[in-house]
Amino acid sequence: MTGAGWQLQALFVALAIYAGAALAAVFLPRHRLGFVYAASAAAASLAIAADISAFFNEVVLKEQLPVGLPGVGLHIRLDGLSAFFGFIVNVGVLMASIYGAGIKRADLSKRIEPLYPAFCAAMNAVLLADDAFGFLFFWELMSLSSWALVVSRHDDPDNRKAGYVYLLMAAGGTMALLFAFGGLAGASGGYAFDTMRASHLTPLVSALVLGAALFGAGSKAGIMPLHAWLPLAHPAAPSHVSALMSGVMTKVAIYALIRVVFDLLGDPQWWWSLPFILLGAGSAVGALLYAVQDQDLKRLLAYSTIENVGIIFAGVGLAIAFKSSNIPPAAGIALAAALIHALNHSWFKSLLFLGAGAVLHSTGTKQLDRLGGLIHRMPKTSAFWLIGALAISALPPLNGFVSEWLLFQAVLTGPVFPEPILRFLSPVLGAMLALAAGLAAACFVRAYGTVFLGRPRSPEAANAHEAPFAQTLAIGLLAVLCILGGLFGGLTAFALNPLLVEYAGAAAAINTQTGPTPFSLIAFDQGRAIYDAPTIAFFVAVSAFATMAAIHLFASKKTRRSPAWDCGFPDPSPATQYTASSYSQPLRRVYGGVVYSSTETVDMPPPGSLREGHFHIRFSDYIWRFLYVMPANALWSLSERFDLIHYLTIRRYLVLMFSTLIVLLVITATFM
Amino acid sequence: MPATLQSFVAQGAQMFFVLAIAPAVTGITRKVKARLMRRRGPSIFQPYRDLLKLVRKESVLAPNATWFFRSAPYMIFAFTWVAAALVPTLASGLMFNWAADVVALVALIGAARALLALAAMDAGTAFGGIGSSREMMIASLAEPASLLVALTIAFAAGTTRLPEVAQFLITQPLEIRVSFALAFVALVIVAMAENARIPVDNPATHLELTMVHEAMVLEYSGRHLAMIEAAGHLKLTLYISLIICLFLPFGMAPFDGSADAWAIGIGSYLAKLVLAAVALGVWEVSIAKMRVFRVSEFLGGAFTFAFLAILLEFLSREVQR
Numbered sequence: 001m002t003g004a005g006w007q008l009q010a011l012f013v014a015l016a017i018y019a020g021a022a023l024a025a026v027f028l029p030r031h032r033l034g035f036v037y038a039a040s041a042a043a044a045s046l047a048i049a050a051d052i053s054a055f056f057n058e059v060v061l062k063e064q065l066p067v068g069l070p071g072v073g074l075h076i077r078l079d080g081l082s083a084f085f086g087f088i089v090n091v092g093v094l095m096a097s098i099y100g101a102g103i104k105r106a107d108l109s110k111r112i113e114p115l116y117p118a119f120c121a122a123m124n125a126v127l128l129a130d131d132a133f134g135f136l137f138f139w140e141l142m143s144l145s146s147w148a149l150v151v152s153r154h155d156d157p158d159n160r161k162a163g164y165v166y167l168l169m170a171a172g173g174t175m176a177l178l179f180a181f182g183g184l185a186g187a188s189g190g191y192a193f194d195t196m197r198a199s200h201l202t203p204l205v206s207a208l209v210l211g212a213a214l215f216g217a218g219s220k221a222g223i224m225p226l227h228a229w230l231p232l233a234h235p236a237a238p239s240h241v242s243a244l245m246s247g248v249m250t251k252v253a254i255y256a257l258i259r260v261v262f263d264l265l266g267d268p269q270w271w272w273s274l275p276f277i278l279l280g281a282g283s284a285v286g287a288l289l290y291a292v293q294d295q296d297l298k299r300l301l302a303y304s305t306i307e308n309v310g311i312i313f314a315g316v317g318l319a320i321a322f323k324s325s326n327i328p329p330a331a332g333i334a335l336a337a338a339l340i341h342a343l344n345h346s347w348f349k350s351l352l353f354l355g356a357g358a359v360l361h362s363t364g365t366k367q368l369d370r371l372g373g374l375i376h377r378m379p380k381t382s383a384f385w386l387i388g389a390l391a392i393s394a395l396p397p398l399n400g401f402v403s404e405w406l407l408f409q410a411v412l413t414g415p416v417f418p419e420p421i422l423r424f425l426s427p428v429l430g431a432m433l434a435l436a437a438g439l440a441a442a443c444f445v446r447a448y449g450t451v452f453l454g455r456p457r458s459p460e461a462a463n464a465h466e467a468p469f470a471q472t473l474a475i476g477l478l479a480v481l482c483i484l485g486g487l488f489g490g491l492t493a494f495a496l497n498p499l500l501v502e503y504a505g506a507a508a509a510i511n512t513q514t515g516p517t518p519f520s521l522i523a524f525d526q527g528r529a530i531y532d533a534p535t536i537a538f539f540v541a542v543s544a545f546a547t548m549a550a551i552h553l554f555a556s557k558k559t560r561r562s563p564a565w566d567c568g569f570p571d572p573s574p575a576t577q578y579t580a581s582s583y584s585q586p587l588r589r590v591y592g593g594v595v596y597s598s599t600e601t602v603d604m605p606p607p608g609s610l611r612e613g614h615f616h617i618r619f620s621d622y623i624w625r626f627l628y629v630m631p632a633n634a635l636w637s638l639s640e641r642f643d644l645i646h647y648l649t650i651r652r653y654l655v656l657m658f659s660t661l662i663v664l665l666v667i668t669a670t671f672m
Numbered sequence: 673m674p675a676t677l678q679s680f681v682a683q684g685a686q687m688f689f690v691l692a693i694a695p696a697v698t699g700i701t702r703k704v705k706a707r708l709m710r711r712r713g714p715s716i717f718q719p720y721r722d723l724l725k726l727v728r729k730e731s732v733l734a735p736n737a738t739w740f741f742r743s744a745p746y747m748i749f750a751f752t753w754v755a756a757a758l759v760p761t762l763a764s765g766l767m768f769n770w771a772a773d774v775v776a777l778v779a780l781i782g783a784a785r786a787l788l789a790l791a792a793m794d795a796g797t798a799f800g801g802i803g804s805s806r807e808m809m810i811a812s813l814a815e816p817a818s819l820l821v822a823l824t825i826a827f828a829a830g831t832t833r834l835p836e837v838a839q840f841l842i843t844q845p846l847e848i849r850v851s852f853a854l855a856f857v858a859l860v861i862v863a864m865a866e867n868a869r870i871p872v873d874n875p876a877t878h879l880e881l882t883m884v885h886e887a888m889v890l891e892y893s894g895r896h897l898a899m900i901e902a903a904g905h906l907k908l909t910l911y912i913s914l915i916i917c918l919f920l921p922f923g924m925a926p927f928d929g930s931a932d933a934w935a936i937g938i939g940s941y942l943a944k945l946v947l948a949a950v951a952l953g954v955w956e957v958s959i960a961k962m963r964v965f966r967v968s969e970f971l972g973g974a975f976t977f978a979f980l981a982i983l984l985e986f987l988s989r990e991v992q993r
């Protein structure tokens with residue numbers, strides 16, 4: 001049954017299950033709340049089936065519901081782009097729900113469980129909205145429900161601060177989107193997306209719309225410099241919600257940008273790509289420089305989300321540039337890179353956050369320098385996290401490399417741009433992406449090495465226990481997805497072709513059917529670029545196993561345990577291990593002075609003194625200081641100065657009113 | 673299908689050929705260094721004997737070492753071996769040459785490096801951490817530089833497939849391109865850093881505070897150490913082959929080469945390999961190792977060169993249009 005629009009009805013049912021679960025959770029007693037995860041998993045599975053079917057049958061289903069604005073109603077539309085992002089959202093929800101099923105009864109809370117399905121429903125609904133009112137309503141619902149989840153543990157002042165900054169940024173973002181849709185609707189006020197598609201905007205208005213959409217959706221996606229809330233809020237939420245916020249909600253923001261720029265805004269201008277490429281490249285490297293220094297496992301992952309959003313932005317920017325320059329195949333490759341990276345990132349970031357949640361639950365800490373050696377106590381979580389860490393470092397044959405490879409293929413087409421700026425920017429982007437790839441590996445080797453390898457640095461880490469079955473299952477399933485997504489990235493890219501044709505105008509830029517094997521990913525044509533993950537993986541696996549077998553058979557397989565060598569001075573104390581801060585010290589010396597003026601002060605007691613030694617590292621976050629704190633302070637002092645107005649005498653108020661009246665009259669007389 | 677079988681055998685032969693000659697390349701470099709220091713030095717076949725000795729010995733594991741520590745050497749070896757086998761050495765047309773993508777090649781080397789840097793942390797000792805941390809600092813500059821070099825050449829050739837790149841370079845009339853010269857310098861610097869050679873790292877040192885690569889493998893012994901050593905030899909050969917393939921591919925047998933062409937291919941490749949190994953030895957005795965934090969400037973130079981190369985290559989296309 002392909003026709004008949006059952007997919008949209010199925011999605012309505014899924015939404016109803018989410019909403020029903022949220023409502024029921026409000027009224028049920030606390031220890032029964034675990035059912036929201038079962039309900040959400042069921043709804044997500046149904047939605048995944050509907051999204052897959054809608055995507056592959058290339059259906060476009062529309063519906064108009066008699067709710068919402070009077071006279072406008074609520075327009076609903078399910079098309080390829082919605083279905084693709086719906087798939088991302090619901091796979092993330094399914095995994096987070098399976099993980100949630102492993103949460104202990106005692107840990108269930110009225111502050112979290114009722115909001116969880118509401119958040120999931122809102123993200124799904126944003127993707128289906130086909131008019132500005134519905135979109136903004138669900139967007140705001142998504143923001144507020146996630147905000148409530150962030151402040152669910154409000155006894156921690158850090159979480160309250162995170163919630164405050166997030167609420168401000170989310171409100172500002174929604175406001176900006178309101179302006180964007182206002183601009184798109186124009187003076188006639190057609191708030192349905194169909195009317196917007198048909199209308200033509202002047203260049204000035206479209207530039208303003210683009211700016212507002214970039215601010216609104218970009219701040220939700222966490223692009224630098226609008227990212228300040230993200231490393232605060234994402235780690236503050238419960239871990240499975242962090243996984244959804246980082247892995248999935250940022251993708252909803254990417255969806256909003258793609259929808260506005262590629263669908264609603266009309267034919268792109270070449271310079272639209274500039275903010276995407278510049279912000280994307282800046283975020284990719286900038287966020288990693290923070291991630292590589294961070295001491296908090298979950299905040300490190302949040303910074304890495306900003307990096308990956310930067311990579312997706314770069315792909316989107318290149319796609320806009322190629323599309324406006326009328327080079328459809330390259331636009332297709334770049335858009336495919338962005339979309340596949342969105343999919344891949346939702347998988348490995350969910351995996352890493354869920355794994356971090358398991359670690360946090362098991363040890364009670366997410367400070368890197370208090371962890372260590374978890375591979376002994378949490379073998380499954382450790383093995384899966386390793387796959388996630390290697391995947392996010394864009395190492396073959398895992399999935400992160402597929403999108404990276406496609407993006408480099410798009411960058412290599414850069415010199416065909418007619419505009420000199422773009423021709424100059426594409427190698428710059430290539431260099432930044434290359435730098436980001438190198439730093440990402442350093443960041444995740446450091447994180448994995450300090451958390452899972454080595455010896456435990458605290459009693460909590462030494463007494464860790466493996467996560468419950470449901471949680472390791474969710475993490476393991478995501479690890480399998482990362483592997484499959486890497487091996488069969490070519491098929492994923494091929495499946496995206498209808499979307500690429502629709503939004504980038506590229507007819508079959510990505511081809512798998514003519515390659516040497518059915519799984520080869522071919523960019524442009526066969527003579528130009530082929531990436532064949534299964535072949536490479538096959539060769540690596542065969543060489544590894546053959547070598548191991550040969551050595552074990554013909555040479556030696558004797559093994560002995562003995563104290564570590566450590567250059568002859570093994571120290572029994574785990575404190576002699578490299579910590580996370582010592583690990584990042586070389587990187588801090590290389591990059592830190594420029595980027596965040598890191599300074600180290602060493603207070604070493606003189607020989608013989610029994611005083612404690614101290615070592616301090618100080619960072620300056622310039623973006624936070626100059627773009628957030630300084631404007632906020634300026635606003636504050638300005639409002640304090642105007643505070644005087646509240647305490648004037650009646651004579652002065654009368655003078656004020658009178659002079660205002662005169663000024664207005666003069667203005668009217670002059671200009672009217 | 674005999675044609676498929678033949679190319680399969682050719683591919684396999686290339687893989688084992690690279691594996692077989694790799695230790696000798698290290699041996700030659702060591703011999704040259706020893707002779708220049710007026711020592712007699714071990715035979716160039718000493719690395720083979722070392723590997724054989726290590727493989728036969730029992731492996732001593734630290735108490736904290738896990739499955740990851742034990743399996744990483746095989747994975748590192750396999751990643752490096754496959755990467756080395758992907759570089760066209762003798763001839764450009766082999767069966768699985770379509771898998772030889774430059775971006776994938778750089779990433780395969782990156783995967784081997786990440787696994788080694790992780791394995792170094794497993795035993796939970798101070799030196800493993802030092803080595804791992806420094807290695808990733810070096811890699812954070814070396815990997816982007818090598819990627820940019822690869823992209824520069826790939827862009828000039830219009831493809832990221834290494835055999836096609838080599839084919840393009842063989843058939844290209846001989847001319848000196850500024851971008852290639854810059855890329856060459858960058859790749860040579862990267863090669864020295866990646867292979868832990870002087871001036872970035874000293875392969876012969878066990879002086880605690882200067883080690884990078886040696887610190888990472890400090891806890892390894894027996895067959896595991898042999899695998900890592902073999903991977904090190906392969907990596908050196910890989911980088912030399914890559915430099916040969918990208919910058920000096922003359923003599924390489926073309927796609928449909930005759931027996932004579934193959935003979936020339938083998939002869940010229942071996943000659944170039946020996947020359948490079950000798951040059952490396954001469955270079956290493958004539959320069960001192962730098963401090964660890966000078967390395968970032970050295971590699972930053974390589975990154976800048978590589979960036980200038982790709983910039984020139986991208987912008988010079990404008991002139992041709």
